[in-house]
Amino acid sequence: MSSDTSGFQWFGRGFVALYALFVAFPLYWTLNTALKPLNYIGTFPPTLYPRGFTLDSIVWVLTNSRAVNAITNSLIIASGTTILSVILGALAGYAFSRFASRIDPGGHVSFWLLSTRMFPPVAVVLPIFFIYGQLGLQDTLLGLILLYLTFNLPLTTWLMRDFFDKIPVSFEEAAYVDGYSRFETFRKVVFPLVRPGLVATMMLAWVFAWNEFLFAWIITGNNTSTITTIIPTLIESNQIQWNRIMAMAVVVAIPPTLILIAFRDNIIEGMTLGMTDI
């Protein structure tokens, strides 16, 4: 927008470019390491390109039974918790958006809901660990699906309220005047308008569950290891298998990155809790 070509402009541009390089480099390095054989990883100075290029590590991740199990478990857990938290959160978010004066005067309830995210997760998982022991939920997929609601349900409720707030109430009132029932109004008027927001909320909830580590590390055992819990343990014969670890990193980073690229605008709006529209 500013039309002057002073030193400021070039300094600003240079800084952005330099920072972009700083952001891109570790991403490139992950790929670079995943595509090298192990003996080229410890070399000094490091090789800036995948010397001795090989897909062995990627193939290992996609065929090793532990890695494949972990990926499957993470897919089930993330998807299960997403479905639950988006259904519950959309219902609650709709109510907070439309009936705030009745169920939440002063906004205390919705703020209280969001504030549960402020407490450190370790505070939640400590009692849950013993409660799960009593209920037989330790080391089960269902246990983690339910536990992930602790951070995803406040998020989906908050975001869905925000997305519903952007749909004018007059649309619904017009539908009622036209003789639509409450359910028809939701299905034919509200739902199509809120769908992009709903998809973004789903994707974010899914990504947060997919990426979670602490709860999984404490609640799961050998039966239900997830993608994040096997990464600290990929060490064989006293040597850290950096190429396999980075191949795993590449594989687990691909779904969230694709989600970001595909739903960029709504994801960014969701990540900033509805504050940024680009």
Added chain:
Amino acid sequence: MVDRFADRDLAPYLLVGPTIVTVFLITIGPMLWSLWLSFNRWAPASIAHQTPSFNAGANYAWLFSQGRFWNSVANFAYYGGVGVTLQVGLGLFLALALYNYVDNTGVRIAMLTLFAVPMMIAPLVVGRIWQLLFLPGGGTVNGILGMLGFSAVPWLQSRWLGLTAIMIADTWQWVGLPLLIIYGGRASISDTLYEAARVDGASRWMQFRRITLPQLRNLIAIAFLLRFMDAYKFFDKLFIMTNGGPGTQTELPTYFTYLVGFSQFNIGRAAALTWVIGLGSVIAMLLFWRTMNTEEMA
């Protein structure tokens, strides 16, 4: 709004009910139980303390007497204070530079997307990636420093270097959040404000000081608050990059709690720790909001 349904209509309560009940069952309820546990001696791994037995405030007295606890608090002051300020400051600078000096829309969107990519990757995985980069000896960062003629730095091998390395990794991952929030805010400031200022002959610095900063103030505060909350919960990168080491030197309060709870299995003490940390975060938030509000009134 005009509500066409009767006041006794149950629908709103039925819609909110399941969420409130679920959050109570999985968050509030267990945490209230842990509040009770924090006043008990309970260490399931030792034969003497199989079941919880009331010991008044002994757990709290214990933790405040621990040098290790205060050490972790000091680490948090450094990591949280410097790290979050760095992230918000960098985010502010990058957002404004991107908005003001990069004219091509395609380039802008590509940059915003690139800066958002690290946020989508699991923090644990990011920790692993940076651990590889910071590896002593053959690490990539030291390799690059070597090419530039600097001597190798023993990253992850001492308290402040370890915390700094973790801070760099965390900044790499999260600078996008303040950046996106502030960028969104800057994009919504009307251009007419700046045009009027230029007509009045205001310098670039004056425009920043008198228009940009006041307009963005609340968003900067929110970005700061969001990142501070995350710093409070910080765990994954510390776990993977230094494991609290060397020794216990780089521990943060949450990590210390995790070790007391799940490695020493001293549940009463760990519960006391979680409540001290939790109340600490609430007090920090309240202080922050009060400072914000008084400044606004002044």
